[in-house]
Amino acid sequence: MRIRNVGVLAGLLSFVSIVAACGSTGSSAGSGSSGSTLVVDSKFSFTSKDADPARGGVDFTAVPLFHAMYDTLLTFANNDYTKPVASLASSFTPSADDKTFTFKLRKDVTFSNGDPMTSADVVFSFLRLQNVKDTPSYLMAGVTSVTAPDTSTVVIKTASPDPALPFVLTNPAMAVTNAKQLQAHGGTDAQDGSKTDSATSWLGTASVGTGPYVLKSYSASAQVVLTANPHYWGPNKPHYKTVVYSAVDPDTQALNIRRGTNAVALDIPTTQASGMKSLHGLSVQLFSSPISLFLFMNSNPAISSTAANPDIQNAVRYGLDYTGLISLAGPGSARAAGIVPPGFLGALPQSDAIKTDLAKAKQYVQHSGIQNPTLQLHYQTGTSAIVQTLASRIQSGLAQVGITVTLTPQSAIVGLQDYRAGKDAMGLFNWAPDYPDPNDYLAFIPGGTVGLRAGWPASANPGLAAQAAAAASTTVDRDRGAKYVALQHELNLASPIYPLVFPGESIVSTSNLSGVQFSSVWYLDFSQIKNK
Amino acid sequence: MTVLELVDVEVTYERSDGTPVGAVAGVSLSVNPGEIVGLVGETGCGKSSLARAACGLTRVTAGSVHFDGRPVRPLGARERAVQDIGLQMVFQNPYSSLNPRRRVGDQVADGMRRTKQRDGQRLTVETLLERVGLAPEVARLFPFQLSGGQRQRIALARALAARPSVIVLDEPLSALDVSVQAQVANLLRNLADELGVGMLLISHDLAIVHEVADRTVVMYLGRIVETGPTRELWSRPLHPYSTALIGAIPTVGTVGRLPEALIGEVPDPAQPPSGCRFHPRCSAVMDKCRSIDPPTFNQGDGRSMACWLAGPDHLGRLGESRGQWHPS
Amino acid sequence: MTMAILSVRALKRARTRHPIAVFVIRRLLALVALALGISLVSFVLTHLVPGNPAVANLGQQASNDPAAVHAFEARYGLDKPLPEQYVIYVGHLLHGDLGVSEQTQRPVLTDMVSYAPPTAELALTAMFIAVVVGVGLGLSAALRHNGWLDRTVRIFTLVGVSIPIFWFALLALYIFYLRFGILPGVGRLAPTVQPPPTVTGFATIDSLLAGQWSTFVDAVSHLILPAVVLAAPVTSLITRFARAAVLEVLGNDYVNAARAKGLPTHTVLLRHVLRAALSSIITVAGLALANVLTGTVLVERIFSWPGIGQYAYNSAINLDLPSIMGATLFVAIVYTLTNLVVDVLYTVIDPRVRLA
Numbered sequence A: 001m002r003i004r005n006v007g008v009l010a011g012l013l014s015f016v017s018i019v020a021a022c023g024s025t026g027s028s029a030g031s032g033s034s035g036s037t038l039v040v041d042s043k044f045s046f047t048s049k050d051a052d053p054a055r056g057g058v059d060f061t062a063v064p065l066f067h068a069m070y071d072t073l074l075t076f077a078n079n080d081y082t083k084p085v086a087s088l089a090s091s092f093t094p095s096a097d098d099k100t101f102t103f104k105l106r107k108d109v110t111f112s113n114g115d116p117m118t119s120a121d122v123v124f125s126f127l128r129l130q131n132v133k134d135t136p137s138y139l140m141a142g143v144t145s146v147t148a149p150d151t152s153t154v155v156i157k158t159a160s161p162d163p164a165l166p167f168v169l170t171n172p173a174m175a176v177t178n179a180k181q182l183q184a185h186g187g188t189d190a191q192d193g194s195k196t197d198s199a200t201s202w203l204g205t206a207s208v209g210t211g212p213y214v215l216k217s218y219s220a221s222a223q224v225v226l227t228a229n230p231h232y233w234g235p236n237k238p239h240y241k242t243v244v245y246s247a248v249d250p251d252t253q254a255l256n257i258r259r260g261t262n263a264v265a266l267d268i269p270t271t272q273a274s275g276m277k278s279l280h281g282l283s284v285q286l287f288s289s290p291i292s293l294f295l296f297m298n299s300n301p302a303i304s305s306t307a308a309n310p311d312i313q314n315a316v317r318y319g320l321d322y323t324g325l326i327s328l329a330g331p332g333s334a335r336a337a338g339i340v341p342p343g344f345l346g347a348l349p350q351s352d353a354i355k356t357d358l359a360k361a362k363q364y365v366q367h368s369g370i371q372n373p374t375l376q377l378h379y380q381t382g383t384s385a386i387v388q389t390l391a392s393r394i395q396s397g398l399a400q401v402g403i404t405v406t407l408t409p410q411s412a413i414v415g416l417q418d419y420r421a422g423k424d425a426m427g428l429f430n431w432a433p434d435y436p437d438p439n440d441y442l443a444f445i446p447g448g449t450v451g452l453r454a455g456w457p458a459s460a461n462p463g464l465a466a467q468a469a470a471a472a473s474t475t476v477d478r479d480r481g482a483k484y485v486a487l488q489h490e491l492n493l494a495s496p497i498y499p500l501v502f503p504g505e506s507i508v509s510t511s512n513l514s515g516v517q518f519s520s521v522w523y524l525d526f527s528q529i530k531n532k
Numbered sequence B: 001m002t003v004l005e006l007v008d009v010e011v012t013y014e015r016s017d018g019t020p021v022g023a024v025a026g027v028s029l030s031v032n033p034g035e036i037v038g039l040v041g042e043t044g045c046g047k048s049s050l051a052r053a054a055c056g057l058t059r060v061t062a063g064s065v066h067f068d069g070r071p072v073r074p075l076g077a078r079e080r081a082v083q084d085i086g087l088q089m090v091f092q093n094p095y096s097s098l099n100p101r102r103r104v105g106d107q108v109a110d111g112m113r114r115t116k117q118r119d120g121q122r123l124t125v126e127t128l129l130e131r132v133g134l135a136p137e138v139a140r141l142f143p144f145q146l147s148g149g150q151r152q153r154i155a156l157a158r159a160l161a162a163r164p165s166v167i168v169l170d171e172p173l174s175a176l177d178v179s180v181q182a183q184v185a186n187l188l189r190n191l192a193d194e195l196g197v198g199m200l201l202i203s204h205d206l207a208i209v210h211e212v213a214d215r216t217v218v219m220y221l222g223r224i225v226e227t228g229p230t231r232e233l234w235s236r237p238l239h240p241y242s243t244a245l246i247g248a249i250p251t252v253g254t255v256g257r258l259p260e261a262l263i264g265e266v267p268d269p270a271q272p273p274s275g276c277r278f279h280p281r282c283s284a285v286m287d288k289c290r291s292i293d294p295p296t297f298n299q300g301d302g303r304s305m306a307c308w309l310a311g312p313d314h315l316g317r318l319g320e321s322r323g324q325w326h327p328s
Numbered sequence C: 001m002t003m004a005i006l007s008v009r010a011l012k013r014a015r016t017r018h019p020i021a022v023f024v025i026r027r028l029l030a031l032v033a034l035a036l037g038i039s040l041v042s043f044v045l046t047h048l049v050p051g052n053p054a055v056a057n058l059g060q061q062a063s064n065d066p067a068a069v070h071a072f073e074a075r076y077g078l079d080k081p082l083p084e085q086y087v088i089y090v091g092h093l094l095h096g097d098l099g100v101s102e103q104t105q106r107p108v109l110t111d112m113v114s115y116a117p118p119t120a121e122l123a124l125t126a127m128f129i130a131v132v133v134g135v136g137l138g139l140s141a142a143l144r145h146n147g148w149l150d151r152t153v154r155i156f157t158l159v160g161v162s163i164p165i166f167w168f169a170l171l172a173l174y175i176f177y178l179r180f181g182i183l184p185g186v187g188r189l190a191p192t193v194q195p196p197p198t199v200t201g202f203a204t205i206d207s208l209l210a211g212q213w214s215t216f217v218d219a220v221s222h223l224i225l226p227a228v229v230l231a232a233p234v235t236s237l238i239t240r241f242a243r244a245a246v247l248e249v250l251g252n253d254y255v256n257a258a259r260a261k262g263l264p265t266h267t268v269l270l271r272h273v274l275r276a277a278l279s280s281i282i283t284v285a286g287l288a289l290a291n292v293l294t295g296t297v298l299v300e301r302i303f304s305w306p307g308i309g310q311y312a313y314n315s316a317i318n319l320d321l322p323s324i325m326g327a328t329l330f331v332a333i334v335y336t337l338t339n340l341v342v343d344v345l346y347t348v349i350d351p352r353v354r355l356a
């Protein structure tokens, strides 16, 4: 009896270990792999929407895929995000009023199925993006027409002067797709595209771009598999024939990368990543993300008379413990001197940041005449762990100047809604750039998208609004930069929105790789990654 | 020739608080082929413990149990030795002693292969059922489709399938209706007579024991106080406890009640009284009884008892003084 | 009228002849009603959540654009009054149409068909491990009641039910994958392995069907860790129940009677002990499956397992109403069917119910 039972148990154990042993010898146990496959771990959850550039998310988990499969008319080179350069378009000329943009297309570009790319494809792609009215369609806001005078020329017209248009065109959502193929699978650029376009789910099975990679499969094992585009027109063919973009929980990415070869992990928390610097065989990059974390106070007295009080707003401006916040945000984080991220046109140098001045802050509190000012701070949970930490630090910091902050964490979905409706008295939120141009930060001026969320209409500060409008319509880059610098100086002093940090990010890769380079537009360019 | 022999058997349990309970405190007993030995005693006196020890369901703390001249090995997870299979048992509760999920025929047939190994013979389920007075069709039924009496017959048939030489029956009748009790009791008698099976029949229904047992053993608080042929013991009990017990039984078929003559609580077996264990309740108690435990005195005619009344000092007194305390 | 009488008679006849069949049919009819009820409850709940699907699904810019929001709401019928939305939903539901997922842009039913098999493969493997190990351990422990094995098992089951599955998953990954590399990390197949053609959706079975032995081995080795992690708490549960059930059965005199007749140990265990303990084991297994299904949400996330758990999680955080409804219905139906199976098995193994 005893012997028999032990036997059964032993049998079971040995079966398990044999299967396990087979597993480890029969296939590579690591997620990284040998030879021609590059494995990139990301926390993304891929859906076929993310395979359709006209509908997909514009967040950092999806853009590397678009960038790999699709090209845009213009792009950036050498990490210089102040100047768009040629890509599918060999040249472009803005009209003097910055309202008409003429693009000459390269003639040697083919799609991944071999079809030559023409201006008709560009027109179709842009109009489709505009008409499906989905997540990235706002990129086409202000565009009044896209036309093709001949097969290699595209003309884009905008309602008002739009010097940022060339920057917008670098966004991976401005992908040029094969019109013929898409139309054959339900794609349309018609006005009623939001109802009639049905190509999205098909795009989850095949890509129709000119990029260095094509879509091979997705999601069969929670991963997207790309293979090198045989018809790639560019001068540099991608080194890796296959790229596996895997959905992996951030907690497991750190395990994976340590066993991997030819592997990259995109979401390891920076504290953990900086600890991995000492590990042999890994290279760790820490950098600040261009996502701005900011605090705002609602200037609408109907929401909160305390938050709307200019003295209290100034007290918060000088009472925040900026240095403490940066160190809490973890390795790689950078102080947000202004709302525009470093590296972008018009970004402020660190030295121009507002400095903590507790004495001044206390004076403002006193001057406000409000006894025991109390504010409710809203923020989203579940988005990033550091938000909770920062919120607590803001609470303790402002307590020092006599302002009581109560923390109101909310689930992502619920929190976003009140925030976007402008109902939060005080909020801790973030802004991800839609394109690397300061125009995207006009959201923060009075009457701008975020300005309104902070109860700050254009009428509240007409002078600033006018200054911003002037900056927006300036056409010469050098002048634009200067104007945005000046604008941000004003905003820092007067705005109820306080830029705090650009939080740190990490990319950890196996050290046999070169060309693993963060980009604030497409995050990572797979085709640049090589084996040393 | 005895088939089942218990010598100085002790069964001591440990309560959850660690105190030892001497449920059986030195019992010697034997069963011969074809003989029914009736074991009677109040509730809690250790009958079941003794029965379980007799068939190896409970480990004995001291003493020995021999079946067919070989020590009985405790029934454990290990497969039972073929020589021990002739020692069978029937339990009190015919509801829990049959597997509700199996056909009764299958349960009767269990283990027949082992029996055949032992003596080369194999009984059929039908013969067994017939022997206990059931129709062959019953084999296909499940326990819940049978009455209590039928179930107990099945339990008997199941024991008989092993062609036992001894069956230990722990209160086999107490869960049955009065009319059925008599039928099953008769069945037991017939089986003992016809098959030569020895039986240790435990019951607190004195009437049944009176009816079927060849010999009666009276137990009190873990000890045997008196043994003798049923007829003699019943007509002339010697031990004060037996006298009280038997005097309380009016007619056959009435479940034994606590004799009125026995006043007071049954003592806790964990703290047995000093000297004679019966002394706090004994109407004939003497000084000696309180301090010295009486040994078992042989009384001739196959009778024996453990009481100072049978001791050397009282030999003369016993005969004449009986009338003084005998209630009848 | 006559028809009605006839059918009542037929029903009565059927009830006496095939009690189980009638029971199952009745339960299945109840299941339809239940599904409708669940759809109503989950519909109301998901639509009452104080979040706006358009806000959740469109980015920071698009959700400010009334045209985009309107297009989104029109596409998913969110612009209609709530009761009307529900009537439309049920109408489609009755035709097997669960709507189109906002995230994947595919019919929810198609999503279910592709996400359910990985979960089923994982959950069934976990259940298999839990039942085999749980019953084995429970039986062994009960047979050596209060022995060292019993004590060890008792401690382990206590640990097993109280250990956080998340922590356990990472620990298991750390030891078996990172430290010793005897098992692969996350995912269903190694990134380099070509998935087998989909037949059943079970990577293990499909690879065997395709005759790809090395793919099969890879699939099995990827299955072990998540399945074991998922199985751990329920294994403890089953062990505890099996141990208690076996102990109870061992206390029955029919077990002693069977042993006394010299039945070989394994026969006693199979014919008597396990058979009698089976009904409580089946009951707890039914409960355990519910636990396993809940556990998949976390385990699938950690192990990048593309199943219903991840699907439900992603649907929830994106407020993808059709998918949430679909996943809820799916899980509810699986759960109810499991209960039905448990009840039927219960009936089949217990003659008292079967023949009464």
Ligand SMILES: Nc1ncnc2c1ncn2[C@@H]1O[C@H](COP(=O)(O)OP(=O)(O)OP(=O)(O)O)[C@@H](O)[C@H]1O
Pocket (backbone or CB within 6 Å): B013, B014, B015, B021, B022, B023, B041, B042, B043, B044, B045, B046, B047, B048, B049, B050, B204, B269
């Ligand atoms: N497992 C056990 N642990 C501790 N004490 C026990 C155990 N089993 C029995 N006892 C005690 O031993 C004594 C004898 O019990 P036993 O069951 O043998 O009596 P009995 O004569 O069969 O009683 P009844 O006529 O009620 O069946 C009782 O006091 C009982 O409480």
Ligand code: SF4
Pocket (backbone or CB within 6 Å): B239, B240, B241, B276, B277, B278, B279, B282, B283, B284, B285, B286, B289, B294, B306, B307, B308, B309
């Ligand atoms: S020994 Fe004494 S106390 Fe015991 S039964 Fe005999 S007379 Fe009574």
Ligand SMILES: [Mg+2]
Pocket (backbone or CB within 6 Å): B047, B048, B049
């Ligand atoms: Mg008893």
